Amino acid sequence: MKTAAVATIAATACGSLACSCSSKKAPAGDKVKLLSPDGEIVEIDSSYLNHQEHMAIVSKLEAREGIAGKKFVMVVDLARCKNARKCITACQKWHYRPEETEWLTVKLIKDSEKAAPYWFPKQCFHCDNPPCVKVCPVDATYKRQDGLVLIDNDRCIGCKFCMAACPYSTRVFNWDEPEVPFDIKDLAYNPETGIPAKVGTVEKCDFCPDRAREGLLPPCVESCPNGVFYFGDENEDTVTNGEETISFTQLIKDRAGYRYMEELGTKPRVYYLPPKDRQFPVERGYDDLEPKIKDRFKDIMEPEKKKS
Amino acid sequence: MELNSYQQQAFDYQRPNIEKFTKRNWFWIIFYLLWIVAGGYALYLQIAKGHGVTGMRDNVVWGLFIVNFIFFIGLSYAGAIIAGLLHLFKVPWGKPIVRIAQMMTIISVIVGPIFILLCVGRFDRLHHLFFYPRIQSPMTWDVMAVVTFFVGAVLFFYMAIIKDLAVYRDAKLKIPKWRQKIYNILALGYRGAASQKRHLLISQNLLAIIMIPLSIIVASILSWIFGMTLRPGWHSTIFGPYFVVGALYSGCGVLIVAMWFYRRMYKLDKYFTDRHFVYLGYIMLALAAGYGYFTFSEYFTHWFGSEKWDSELIHKLFSPGEYGWWTLFANLFGILLPILIVAIPATRKANWITAVAFIMVIAMWVKRYLIIVPTLETTLVPMQDTRAEYVKYTATWPEWVLTGAGIASFLLFFTLVSKYVTVVPVSGLEEAEPHFTHHPHHQPAVKKEEVKPA
Numbered sequence: 138m139k140t141a142a143v144a145t146i147a148a149t150a151c152g153s154l155a156c157s158c159s160s161k162k163a164p165a166g167d168k169v170k171l172l173s174p175d176g177e178i179v180e181i182d183s184s185y186l187n188h189q190e191h192m193a194i195v196s197k198l199e200a201r202e203g204i205a206g207k208k209f210v211m212v213v214d215l216a217r218c219k220n221a222r223k224c225i226t227a228c229q230k231w232h233y234r235p236e237e238t239e240w241l242t243v244k245l246i247k248d249s250e251k252a253a254p255y256w257f258p259k260q261c262f263h264c265d266n267p268p269c270v271k272v273c274p275v276d277a278t279y280k281r282q283d284g285l286v287l288i289d290n291d292r293c294i295g296c297k298f299c300m301a302a303c304p305y306s307t308r309v310f311n312w313d314e315p316e317v318p319f320d321i322k323d324l325a326y327n328p329e330t331g332i333p334a335k336v337g338t339v340e341k342c343d344f345c346p347d348r349a350r351e352g353l354l355p356p357c358v359e360s361c362p363n364g365v366f367y368f369g370d371e372n373e374d375t376v377t378n379g380e381e382t383i384s385f386t387q388l389i390k391d392r393a394g395y396r397y398m399e400e401l402g403t404k405p406r407v408y409y410l411p412p413k414d415r416q417f418p419v420e421r422g423y424d425d426l427e428p429k430i431k432d433r434f435k436d437i438m439e440p441e442k443k444k445s
Numbered sequence: 446m447e448l449n450s451y452q453q454q455a456f457d458y459q460r461p462n463i464e465k466f467t468k469r470n471w472f473w474i475i476f477y478l479l480w481i482v483a484g485g486y487a488l489y490l491q492i493a494k495g496h497g498v499t500g501m502r503d504n505v506v507w508g509l510f511i512v513n514f515i516f517f518i519g520l521s522y523a524g525a526i527i528a529g530l531l532h533l534f535k536v537p538w539g540k541p542i543v544r545i546a547q548m549m550t551i552i553s554v555i556v557g558p559i560f561i562l563l564c565v566g567r568f569d570r571l572h573h574l575f576f577y578p579r580i581q582s583p584m585t586w587d588v589m590a591v592v593t594f595f596v597g598a599v600l601f602f603y604m605a606i607i608k609d610l611a612v613y614r615d616a617k618l619k620i621p622k623w624r625q626k627i628y629n630i631l632a633l634g635y636r637g638a639a640s641q642k643r644h645l646l647i648s649q650n651l652l653a654i655i656m657i658p659l660s661i662i663v664a665s666i667l668s669w670i671f672g673m674t675l676r677p678g679w680h681s682t683i684f685g686p687y688f689v690v691g692a693l694y695s696g697c698g699v700l701i702v703a704m705w706f707y708r709r710m711y712k713l714d715k716y717f718t719d720r721h722f723v724y725l726g727y728i729m730l731a732l733a734a735g736y737g738y739f740t741f742s743e744y745f746t747h748w749f750g751s752e753k754w755d756s757e758l759i760h761k762l763f764s765p766g767e768y769g770w771w772t773l774f775a776n777l778f779g780i781l782l783p784i785l786i787v788a789i790p791a792t793r794k795a796n797w798i799t800a801v802a803f804i805m806v807i808a809m810w811v812k813r814y815l816i817i818v819p820t821l822e823t824t825l826v827p828m829q830d831t832r833a834e835y836v837k838y839t840a841t842w843p844e845w846v847l848t849g850a851g852i853a854s855f856l857l858f859f860t861l862v863s864k865y866v867t868v869v870p871v872s873g874l875e876e877a878e879p880h881f882t883h884h885p886h887h888q889p890a891v892k893k894e895e896v897k898p899a
Contacts, residue, residue, distance in 0.1 A: 237832070244829055259826065268675055274584035275573040294573050295496075295566020297506040298584050304675045304825045306504060310566065313497035336495050337566030398825065401675055433829040 193327030194350050197289065200328045203281030209263070209344055210284070212367040212376050212388055215412035218243070218256040219363060220422025222430075227360035228260075231345070233318055233332055238309055240342040241357050245419075245434040254437050255412035256422050258365060260357065261286060261307045261342035262397070262405030269299035269308065278339070284371070284406050285346055287328040290338040299339055304401050308341045344368075354379055363416065371406075446611040446637050448871065455716065456612060456871040462711050463867060464619050470860060477857035484850020487843035488563070496566055498843050504828060505821040505838035509848050510564040512813045516695065517557035517855065518591070518667060519688070522660040523696020524550030525598060528605070529653040529660075538724055541716040543605065544870045545703050549696065551602045552858040554595050556851055563847060583669045590663035597659055601652045603631075607645060608872035611635040624865075664689045671816070677754035678747070678820040687739045694732040695809040698783075701725050701802040703859065705795065707868045716869040722795040729802060730787040737780040740812075758823045768819055771811055779808030 167183040193200070220243050228234070228241045240260065247254040263286045270280050277292035278299055300308045315334035324333060329346045345355040353359075358366040359379055369376030369385060376385045388394065392410040423431065423438050435442065448456060466474075490498050501508045528546040531539030565571065578585050610632040618625070635641055665685035672684035681687075701722060708717040744762070747755040761767045786792045786801040818838050830836050 242829075244827055246827070272582050272584060272673065274579055274582040274588065275570075275577045276579045277573075277577075292570075292573060292577060293567065294570045296564070296584060297501075297566065298582070298670070300503065300506045301671075301676065301821065302674045306824045306826050306828070309503050310506065311495070312499075312502065313495040339566075401825075403675075429831055432831045 191321060191324055191330045191332055191347065193325060193330050194347065195327070195329060197291075197327060200287065200346075201279055201281065201289075203283035203285060204346065204350060205282070206372060207283040207349070208371040209349070209406065210369060210371040210376065210385060211260075211344070211407045212369075212385065212394060212410060213258055213407060214365050214367070214378075214392070214410045215255055215257065216410060216415045217363040217365045217417075218258055218412075218422070219417035220245075220256040220426075221362055223360045223362055224258060224357035224366065227356035228342070231356040233321055234334070235316065240309065240340070243422075245423075245437050247437045253412075254419050255415070256419065257409075258357075259305065259307070259397075260407065261344070262305060262403065262407045263344060265404035265406060266402060268302040268304060268401075268403060272298045272302040274298065283346075285344050287343055287346070288331075288339055288341065289328045290331075290335045290340060291326055293335075293338040295337040295339065297339065304398065304403065308339050310339050311336050446608065446615050446635070446872065448612060452871050452874050455869055455874055456616065456867065458715075459711065459713075459867040459869060459871070460616070460618070463613065463864060466864060470864065473860055474857060477853040477860070480846075480853035481850045481857070484847045484853070487846040487850070490843055491563070491847075492568065498841060500834065500839045500841045500844060501564075502832075502835045502838070504824055504830070504835055505818060507564060507817055507821060508838055509814075509840045509844040510560045512810065512817055513848055513851055514557050514560040514564070515667065515688075515813045515817075516810050517553045517560065517851070519553075519664065519692030520696045520699050521550050521553035521557060521594070521598065522664045522689070522692045523694075524548075524553065524700070525594070525601065525656045525660045526693060527696065527700065528601070529657040532605075532649060532653045533657075538721060540873045541869045542700070542704060542721055542725075543873070544866070544868060545707065546700055547602045547605050548859065548862050549699060549703065550598045552855060552862070554591070554598050555858070556855045558591055558595075559854075560847075560851060583666065583673050586666045587663075587670055590666045594659055594663045597652065597656050601649075601656050604645065604649045604652055605870070605873075606866055607631075607633060607635050608637075609866060609870055611637070612872055613866075660692075661689050664692045671820075675825075676820050677752075677758045677823050677825075678743075678816070681743065683739060683742065687736075687743070690732060690735045690739060691809065691812070694729070694736045695806055697725060697729045697732055698802040698806040698809065701729065701799055702806065705799040707863065711863070711868060713869060719795045722798045723793055726787040726793060726798040726802075729798075729805070730784055733780050733783045733805070737776070737784075740776065740780065754823055754825060758819060761819045761823060762815060768815060771815060775808045775812040775815055777808075778804045779812055 168180045169183045170178050170180050173179045222243060225239055225241055225243065229236065229238065232240065234240065242259055244257045244259055245254050246257040263284055265280075265284070267278075267280055267286050270278050270286060273279075274296060275292055275294055277290070277294070278286060278288045280286050295310070297310060300306075300310060311334055314336045317333040321332050324330070326333060326335075327347075329343070329350070331340060331343050334340060345353075348355060354368055354377070355366075358368045358377075361378070364378040364380050367376035367378045367383070367385075367388065369382075371385060374385050375382060376388060377383070388410070389408055393413075394408040394410050396405045396408055398405075420438070423434060426434075487498075499508060499510075524546045528543050528550060530536070531543045531546065562568065562571070574585070574588050578588070610628050614625070614628040614632045635645070665688065668684040668688035671679040672681060674680060704717045704721065704725070708714055744759065748759050762772045763769050783801050783805045786797050792798075822837060828836055
């Protein structure tokens with residue numbers, strides 16, 4: 138009962154502070170009025186308040202509906218990516234995922250023998266015709282009205298059909314009991330936050346809807362030093378990489394944006410801008426990698442070594 | 446229940462089999478149970494430690510368990526189709542073997558689904574399949590299909606043994622009271638009255654008419670779990686019929702092998718004659734040709750069309766460094782050899798046919814592996830993973846032990862069922878025999894003096 142009460146206060150606090158959530162903690166001494174579970178207004182010193190990240194703002198039912206009026210979209214500028222891998226670390230940190238679990242990966246794509254290789258960040262495409270959602274037998278993974286494809290890991294039975302069905306190999310499975318850090322252990326699970334992870338269930342990139350509700354960009358977008366990722370709302374026709382905010386249609390038009398493997402008919406919500414007039418030579422993302430990561434791209438970057 | 450003399454003879458001959466367990470029976474039962482206990486330990490590990498103890502990883506998300514599932518459930522569908530056809534067309538020589546086909550149906554439909562449960566990450570949430578079913582998912586179709594088929598198979602089997610149960614009930618078998626009681630209840634008061642006969646026959650006809658298309662539907666649905674995805678090698682329009690023929694083919698092989706073992710174990714040479722092996726051999730040959738045709742059609746179109754991922758898959762399947770030898774084995778021993786052995790008169794003998802059927806069944810298991818694993822190893826987006834176990838699937842010992850436990854429980858059921866019902870159905874034998882002897886161009890199945898016309 139007590140934990141429930143605290144949770145409610147925290148949730149209310151979070152709700153009432155939603156607009157200023159990103160601001161730093163108020164100095165001690167300030168009083169904050171909060172609604173207690175009994176319906177009373179209580180006044181607490183703000184130093185007792187802790188903005189709890191990953192605290193689900195919405196119910197699980199609302200997490201199935203999506204954010205009204207939104208249609209999330211992402212644009213990835215391949216001309217700017219140099220495989221800095223800051224997006225991956227930020228994503229893993231935010232979602233408390235271990236190093237080897239990459240919801241967001243960077244591939245090195247070389248389309249044909251003579252083609253030039255380019256770095257290719259890949260997250261979930263949140264397809265409008267999602268093969269994964271179509272095959273889920275228990276409605277654990279679902280498509281929302283705001284375009285997101287999420288997973289309810291309380292519902293998931295771990296049949297892995299969605300993983301077999303996803304042509305982009307986006308999804309990862311918790312094969313063993315995941316290590317859940319202490320500070321998120323007791324958090325109530327919500328498909329919008331995606332934590333804590335559960336053994337025997339599927340998970341993947343979720344476009345961070347909990348952050349979107351607070352008006353924040355996903356960590357991958359924020360952390361990219363080169364502004365590769367543009368995130369935004371198709372209905373507003375606006376995308377931003379944190380530095381510049383531009384028209385989505387204009388960006389796609391000017392830079393000949395396309396969707397990856399359009400021929401599969403999955404209708405992804407992620408668009409790519411072709412790697413034309415690149416800002417960095419491809420080697421910039423390769424030479425300084427730690428050996429373990431470097432090995433992934435060796436076949437493409439050093440094909441002569443492979444042969445010998 | 447009244448039996449004619451031929452039926453009585455068949456019953457008396459098999460009577461000891463259902464009256465007592467021999468030492469040899471016990472030996473094998475304990476042997477199978479030990480395997481199952483080992484499987485239980487592997488399962489415990491998998492539940493306690495998670496699916497990390499298997500060789501499955503994010504790319505190859507399905508492995509031996511799904512292969513076994515396809516294999517066993519296929520046998521079940523085959524058993525139902527074979528038993529249904531033998532019944533509906535009143536195939537005279539089919540009478541003695543229809544029981545084995547029925548047994549195969551019901552045993553495989555129990556063993557098969559266990560494997561898909563092993564593959565599910567959250568055992569504890571299986572009820573979600575019924576609480577939150579999503580009708581769009583081929584997996585939901587399969588759940589409905591398997592459940593429907595299970596009910597149908599149980600009824601089909603039950604209908605087919607009612608007459609025999611009445612025989613056992615009336616025979617004053619030397620068996621414990623509880624078994625007597627069970628025969629008594631399950632025989633449903635069948636006395637062989639004309640109306641009872643008619644009702645039973647109508648029910649059996651109806652069930653056979655339902656079970657044959659149902660088997661084809663459920664086998665196709667199974668194939669659609671793979672066919673409906675966008676993966677190379679799976680996303681194919683012929684997958685439905687391919688799986689149906691594959692199921693029938695391997696089912697025919699298991700039927701031949703089971704017949705051979707029962708014949709040896711219970712000395713049933715009189716009922717499972719060489720002619721049965723030859724006839725089933727012919728069916729096996731036809732199915733081998735059909736399966737070979739499908740396989741060729743699949744590989745040929747993928748190779749000729751040479752789309753990027755199809756080519757990658759074909760390359761994997763045919764290069765000796767990867768699955769080349771297995772592909773060769775599956776097609777040589779799974780398709781070509783059975784055709785040759787049955788086609789050549791010199792080898793068209795019970796032992797030869799059984800041996801080749803046995804090898805073919807193994808090859809067909811390998812073929813299922815080749816359908817599942819190489820495709821999952823062929824991702825559309827390059828893997829670029831340095832973790833070897835994520836790139837290539839290698840089954841771990843818990844998976845093998847659980848596979849062994851599955852086979853052991855399959856054999857255990859075959860042993861046990863044969864101790865409670867006769868392997869050769871006694872009450873169904875009457876119509877079959879005259880045809881055998883009277884057909885001018887047929888050799889008598891058994892020596893003339895042993896056959897007493899009804």
